[in-house]
Amino acid sequence: MADIIIVGQGICGSLLSWSLLQKGLSIKVYDIGAAASATCAASGIINPITGKRFVKSWMVDELFPAAEKMYHDISRTVGVDFYEKMPIYKLLESVKEQNDLSARATEPGYERYFQNSEVQYLDRDKVHNNFGSFVINGSGKLNTPLFISSYRNFLKEKNILVEEPYTYEQAISSDTKVIFCTGFKAAQSGLFTGLPWQIVKGEHLLVTIKDFYSDRIISGDTGIMPTTTPGLYYVGATYQWYYETEAPTESYRDEMVASLHKVLKVPFEVVGQGAGVRPSAKYRRPFIGFHPDHGHIGIFNGMGTKGISLSPYFAEQFAEHIVNGKALLPAVDIKNILTKTDQQ
Ligand SMILES: Cc1cc2nc3c(=O)[nH]c(=O)nc-3n(C[C@H](O)[C@H](O)[C@H](O)COP(=O)(O)OP(=O)(O)OC[C@H]3O[C@@H](n4cnc5c(N)ncnc54)[C@H](O)[C@@H]3O)c2cc1C
Structure with a gap:
């Protein structure tokens, strides 16, 4: 029997499983497929300077070295390059x-x-x-679909991955710890809907541009990022707090094309479009820890717009908490948000 069950193999489930494996735990990861994950829709950028005031992202000096180290370590183990520094x-x-x-x-x-x-x-x-x-x-770019697929193969080879859904009912009757890393789905049903979620849909385009920059990310009215295919660029993403469908839409395609015209003077062709839902938190801090009424059921989520830079550091911190009882940062510990039912 596994020591820990992880539900979800987006960036959160992947990196938490990695940190726990490094500490010698035996785990199982349940995932129903990454096609609809936020991680696979992401541009994968880690950006140290954000916002209109150009300030450092929260905890950037600690988060970025941890992220680069973990992506390089996993890259070396699975034998695939999915992370690169890019200005x-x-x-x-x-x-x-x-x-x-x-x-x-x-x-x-x-x-x-x-x-x-x-x-x-x-x-x-x-x-x-x-x-x-x-x-x-100090910025960089994770090729998120490549990361997810190569890490998935690694889990499969080790017989860790179970390609099935896992429910809260199963978790409640489980004898082992279960950690939900199910992205925005955790805001919709289950034990953690009471957290202050503020989920945000995002859409992006794939466009071809001839003779354009392949060594940098350009951030203007919209972002333009080179992909690993020469001449193909990821454009976006949008922020949609209200939406009727999780699928890509024509109206946001038109909006992104208009934004792209404001940045580019050269012609481009739209060859693809994608969408995902960011599991964002109202106060922009991750949700980590164990449920007050079900002490063996945990959550690793709420990474919002910055999952690629936040998850490595906090995966390691959560793994240390689980294995060695080290305290979580109070700002991310859900015990400071959720209270026991009998205390309400
Ligand atoms: C368009 C877009 C662009 C973005 N760009 C960036 C960026 O440039 N930089 C950045 O840092 N962040 C970015 N983000 C945010 C980032 O993608 C998210 O913070 C992060 O991917 C969230 O990861 P997650 O593991 O929590 O969720 P997800 O990636 O959604 O993974 C959840 C997984 O759980 C599985 N699952 C759900 N329920 C079950 C169940 N019951 N049983 C089994 N499996 C289940 C799903 O299939 C999925 O594979 C972007 C997001 C979007 C949508």
């Missing part, structure tokens, strides 16, 4: 933005995330960049 060229919209970013780049603690404090211009025949761009370093 982000953030397009600027005004002189004020130029000044704000130049000032930010010289602040203590920011040096390592900026190549320099100078504005850089991209080829003006290819990209609208009247105010130039700023180069963000």
Whole structure:
């Protein structure tokens, strides 16, 4: 019998299973297929500088080294390269933005995330960049479908993967610990619907562009990321707090095409479209820990828009909590949100 059952093999279930395996536990991972996962829809970027004010992402100095290490370790073990460092060229919209970013780049603690404090211009025949761009370093890109499929093969070879659904009823009667890593599905039914979810759908396009940059991510009105196929780019993604379908829609396709025209001066062709639902938390912190009424049932979720950078660090922290009883960071521990039924 396995020590721990993990439900879901998106980024959360994959990395938690990896951390637990490294600590010598025997596990089973149940997953019904990654086609509808947020992870496979993601652009896979880890970006240290975010928002209109160009501030460091929460805990970036700890999260990014942990993420790079874990992706490299798994890559070496499964023998597939799915992670690469890649700079982000953030397009600027005004002189004020130029000044704000130049000032930010010289602040203590920011040096390592900026190549320099100078504005850089991209080829003006290819990209609208009247105010130039700023180069963000320390960023990277996980090829998420490749990561999920190669790690899935690794689990299959080790006889760990069970390609079946797993229910909360099964978990309640289980003798072993069960951790749900089921993405946005956990907000819809089951034991964890009471957490402060704020799920957000995202759509993206795949486009072909001739003779375009293949060594950088361009972030403007929309993002443009090279894929591993030459000439093919991931564009997006959108943020939809209200939606009627989890599938891609024509209206958002049109919106992304319009955004892309604002960035690109060269022609492009849309060759694909995808969608996923981000399991976001209202207060933008992950949901980690065990249920107050069912102490053997846990959750590793709520990664929102930053699953690729948050999950490695917190997978390791949760594994340490499970195996060695180390405390979870209070900001992510669900025991500070959910209370026992008899205390309500
Ligand atoms: C369009 C888009 C772009 C994004 N871009 C980025 C980005 O650039 N950088 C970044 O950091 N983050 C990005 N994100 C966010 C990131 O993708 C998510 O935070 C992360 O993938 C969530 O992973 P997860 O493992 O929690 O959920 P998921 O990836 O959804 O995985 C859940 C898994 O559980 C399985 N499952 C569900 N219920 C059951 C059950 N009962 N039994 C068995 N299996 C079950 C599902 O099949 C699925 O495989 C993006 C998201 C979207 C949608």
